[in-house]
Amino acid sequence: MLFKNITVLDENFDVIDNQYVGITGDRIDYIGNSEPSVDYGEVFSGNGRLLMPGFYNVHAHTPMTLLRGYAGGLNLQDWLFNKIIPFEAKLTPDDVYYGTMLGIAEMLKFGIVSTTDMYLHTEHMTKAFIDSGAKINAGAGFVSFNPDEKLTDNKDYQITKYLYENYHGICNGRIIADASVHAEYTTLERILREYCEYAVDLGLNMQVHMSEMKAEHEDCKKRHGGKTPARYFYDIGMFKVPTTAAHCVWLEDEDYDILAENHVTVATCPISNAKLASGICDAKRILDRNINLAIATDGVSSNNNLNMIEEMKFFSLLQKVRGSDPTVITPKQTIKAATVSGAMAQGRKDCGCIKVGNKADLIVLDIAQPHMKPVHSMLDNIVYSADGSDIEMTICDGKILYKNGEYYTIDLEKAEYEVEKRRLRVLSEL
Amino acid sequence: MLFKNITVLDENFDVIDNQYVGITGDRIDYIGNSEPSVDYGEVFSGNGRLLMPGFYNVHAHTPMTLLRGYAGGLNLQDWLFNKIIPFEAKLTPDDVYYGTMLGIAEMLKFGIVSTTDMYLHTEHMTKAFIDSGAKINAGAGFVSFNPDEKLTDNKDYQITKYLYENYHGICNGRIIADASVHAEYTTLERILREYCEYAVDLGLNMQVHMSEMKAEHEDCKKRHGGKTPARYFYDIGMFKVPTTAAHCVWLEDEDYDILAENHVTVATCPISNAKLASGICDAKRILDRNINLAIATDGVSSNNNLNMIEEMKFFSLLQKVRGSDPTVITPKQTIKAATVSGAMAQGRKDCGCIKVGNKADLIVLDIAQPHMKPVHSMLDNIVYSADGSDIEMTICDGKILYKNGEYYTIDLEKAEYEVEKRRLRVLSEL
Numbered sequence: 001m002l003f004k005n006i007t008v009l010d011e012n013f014d015v016i017d018n019q020y021v022g023i024t025g026d027r028i029d030y031i032g033n034s035e036p037s038v039d040y041g042e043v044f045s046g047n048g049r050l051l052m053p054g055f056y057n058v059h060a061h062t063p064m065t066l067l068r069g070y071a072g073g074l075n076l077q078d079w080l081f082n083k084i085i086p087f088e089a090k091l092t093p094d095d096v097y098y099g100t101m102l103g104i105a106e107m108l109k110f111g112i113v114s115t116t117d118m119y120l121h122t123e124h125m126t127k128a129f130i131d132s133g134a135k136i137n138a139g140a141g142f143v144s145f146n147p148d149e150k151l152t153d154n155k156d157y158q159i160t161k162y163l164y165e166n167y168h169g170i171c172n173g174r175i176i177a178d179a180s181v182h183a184e185y186t187t188l189e190r191i192l193r194e195y196c197e198y199a200v201d202l203g204l205n206m207q208v209h210m211s212e213m214k215a216e217h218e219d220c221k222k223r224h225g226g227k228t229p230a231r232y233f234y235d236i237g238m239f240k241v242p243t244t245a246a247h248c249v250w251l252e253d254e255d256y257d258i259l260a261e262n263h264v265t266v267a268t269c270p271i272s273n274a275k276l277a278s279g280i281c282d283a284k285r286i287l288d289r290n291i292n293l294a295i296a297t298d299g300v301s302s303n304n305n306l307n308m309i310e311e312m313k314f315f316s317l318l319q320k321v322r323g324s325d326p327t328v329i330t331p332k333q334t335i336k337a338a339t340v341s342g343a344m345a346q347g348r349k350d351c352g353c354i355k356v357g358n359k360a361d362l363i364v365l366d367i368a369q370p371h372m373k374p375v376h377s378m379l380d381n382i383v384y385s386a387d388g389s390d391i392e393m394t395i396c397d398g399k400i401l402y403k404n405g406e407y408y409t410i411d412l413e414k415a416e417y418e419v420e421k422r423r424l425r426v427l428s429e430l
Numbered sequence: 431m432l433f434k435n436i437t438v439l440d441e442n443f444d445v446i447d448n449q450y451v452g453i454t455g456d457r458i459d460y461i462g463n464s465e466p467s468v469d470y471g472e473v474f475s476g477n478g479r480l481l482m483p484g485f486y487n488v489h490a491h492t493p494m495t496l497l498r499g500y501a502g503g504l505n506l507q508d509w510l511f512n513k514i515i516p517f518e519a520k521l522t523p524d525d526v527y528y529g530t531m532l533g534i535a536e537m538l539k540f541g542i543v544s545t546t547d548m549y550l551h552t553e554h555m556t557k558a559f560i561d562s563g564a565k566i567n568a569g570a571g572f573v574s575f576n577p578d579e580k581l582t583d584n585k586d587y588q589i590t591k592y593l594y595e596n597y598h599g600i601c602n603g604r605i606i607a608d609a610s611v612h613a614e615y616t617t618l619e620r621i622l623r624e625y626c627e628y629a630v631d632l633g634l635n636m637q638v639h640m641s642e643m644k645a646e647h648e649d650c651k652k653r654h655g656g657k658t659p660a661r662y663f664y665d666i667g668m669f670k671v672p673t674t675a676a677h678c679v680w681l682e683d684e685d686y687d688i689l690a691e692n693h694v695t696v697a698t699c700p701i702s703n704a705k706l707a708s709g710i711c712d713a714k715r716i717l718d719r720n721i722n723l724a725i726a727t728d729g730v731s732s733n734n735n736l737n738m739i740e741e742m743k744f745f746s747l748l749q750k751v752r753g754s755d756p757t758v759i760t761p762k763q764t765i766k767a768a769t770v771s772g773a774m775a776q777g778r779k780d781c782g783c784i785k786v787g788n789k790a791d792l793i794v795l796d797i798a799q800p801h802m803k804p805v806h807s808m809l810d811n812i813v814y815s816a817d818g819s820d821i822e823m824t825i826c827d828g829k830i831l832y833k834n835g836e837y838y839t840i841d842l843e844k845a846e847y848e849v850e851k852r853r854l855r856v857l858s859e860l
Binding site for chain 1: 505706760818850
């Protein structure tokens with residue numbers, strides 16, 4: 001596949017017009033001003049189009065597509081415990097598969113090529129990613145409330161083990177099994193320590209919810225002799241493996257030190273944190289400490305879409321208004337947090353930017369729309385002016401998965417039909 | 431024109447499937463479950479589509495489309511005084527006309543049928559609205575720094591008079607001339623009082639910037655013996671005419687009383703206020719006082735688009751995170767603020783909702799996209815899940831102005847060409 005005369009957002013975030021970009025197999029193998037001599041087969045004319053890296057969504061619960069718009073406008077406790085958890089308790093493996101598939105369709109439409117995800121029936125969620133051609137770092141979301149439970153008897157441990165043994169690294173590295181811990185308040189210390197040791201033994205990445213809500217953060221300190229969630233997880237040994245900590249809204253001074261020293265990625269979910277009124281993380285401080293910061297959608301039921309173009313704008317503007325300073329974050333920092341910083345968090349070292357040798361995880365943006373003109377600054381236009389639907393094409397590992405409303409690997413009609421049928425069944429059972 | 435089997439968002443914000451909606455001339459004259467006996471001519475099948483009111487954008491500077499993405503990431507003072515104002519000083523009447531036309535193209539794409547606008551070369555901005563078929567409440571933005579200036583010598587007074595005499599109420603009420611005052615800090619008291627008396631004499635609506643920035647609000651109090659901008663404007667007599675006060679981020683206790691008692695509309699610009707780090711207005715308090723609250727984009731150079739779907743989501747989520755309470759604003763309140771509350775602010779009493787006898791200012795939303803499924807709540811999906819580009823058709827006064835990327839009244843290619851040429855000329859002159 002060859003793109004010709006296309007504008008490229010390169011690995012330095014410079015915008016370069018009239019480029020040729022060649023893809024062979026799953027990798028980019030040519031970028032240049034002139035037409036390559038090799039025959040690449042299919043050629044795409046890039047007039048009025050921008051080629052940029054696809055988005056890496058570092059915290060999501062994709063199957064929650066089934067719950068889009070369900071029980072909105074409640075306070076967080078009501079929403080989660082009286083509505084969301086009872087709904088989720090009714091979900092079957094196939095519900096999760098089809099909910100995931102519809103979610104992936106939406107993500108591909110909005111340019112997301114890879115997702116860090118934590119959900120129940122994890123194998124079935126992962127299966128949908130395998131079938132769709134998109135990338136996943138799959139986690140079960142470890143939970144344990146029984147002080148006597150043996151690690152090997154724990155269901156989430158068993159799923160983690162199953163994912164590792166059956167899916168880790170398959171599809172040429174597209175599918176990755178992660179260790180994952182739901183949160184401090186849904187586990188007990190002894191078994192969590194053992195689970196983290198297991199993650200170290202296997203060399204897995206870790207996902208965790210951390211300091212999302214003020215009450216969660218403060219309750220942790222009460223339970224653990226003043227330790228914040230970051231301190232508690234550090235002491236338990238969680239951060240011995242590369243960890244992505246979602247939310248991090250309520251970090252305290254020492255927490256920034258811990259995250260920086262242990263190379264923990266912060267997965268910020270700006271829309272979800274605003275919609276649930278959890279708060280706004282301090283991105284400037286995170287970036288000033290050279291902590292890896294990546295942007296994520298969280299689950300659709302607290303967003304309520306999977307639109308990373310929108311998420312970038314929210315992220316940037318929430319930071320500006322939070323800090324009472326319009327200079328606090330730049331478009332370049334924002335795009336980096338939605339692309340290469342996310343790929344790094346997922347352990348995908350050859351992904352996230354357009355350079356020769358990297359995996360071809362790409363999106364084509366229509367920059368000829370009236371809301372994208374004129375161009376005083378293309379990076380400003382991408383972050384502040386673009387609309388999610390400006391994405392025309394989404395490519396993962398060199399394969400076109402989405403193009404102008406068409407899906408090449410997903411039967412959208414079937415996914416929509418199954419989601420509707422299953423949603424109504426769950427509602428009837430509640 | 432007849433819509434058949436379309437889902438309708440009705441005047442009570444109820445969502446009703448399988449409706450017939452008939453339009454004759456510029457008005458809606460049929461809504462019902464069954465096919466009307468009258469022959470309406472062109473018939474649109476509404477399968478997978480939602481018919482809702484168009485958006486009323488109650489504060490904008492549409493010609494600033496020329497400055498999209500110009501001088502981003504600066505602090506407000508640098509941005510405004512060292513970049514924006516010098517650029518604007520170079521604008522010719524034709525620059526304003528074409529900048530406006532490209533801005534209208536974008537607004538129609540994103541469902542805006544009517545705009546309250548304040549800008550220089552106001553006649554030429556207004557001319558673009560006339561030519562495009564969209565609605566405008568046009569204001570000059572009164573400014574006066576000379577203590578000896580006579581009202582009748584003031585340029586903005588003269589423009590207001592010209593607009594009133596030549597444009598007010600033309601195109602069957604589509605074009606409205608407003609009085610408008612830039613802000614407290616850009617006028618002097620004596621002449622402002624005279625200008626407000628002139629507005630009362632003519633029975634014009636008033637537009638004004640008010641309490642956008644903390645420093646602006648506090649400086650007003652220093653200059654005027656502790657009077658807030660709201661108090662100062664009230665004392666001057668501004669609120670004797672129906673007034674739309676843009677921003678209102680820094681209101682104090684008494685200000686809410688003044689706005690409520692004088693039926694002043696608050697035009698909140700959530701994205702602009704976040705991007706310039708001005709702050710977040712207190713929508714709950716405004717609505718609790720029964721003050722009319724309407725949503726606006728502000729100028730594109732502090733947004734940087736004119737996408738009311740996006741603006742609604744930002745509005746709602748900023749309120750939730752501001753109030754640390756996810757229940758603080760509902761989707762219904764949000765949609766109301768983007769539609770009928772805006773029409774009321776503009777003095778368009780027969781606009782803003784779908785009912786028989788009202789002007790046919792309508793948009794058709796594609797609700798069959800994957801990110802709009804499933805539907806637990808259509809109102810939640812409209813506010814939190816929709817994408818600006820889901821708008822397929824925009825109708826103003828019964829005329830289709832935009833449909834699936836096509837413009838019926840705007841030569842988009844020419845507007846884009848002229849904007850690009852003029853933008854480069856201004857940059858070369860700076």
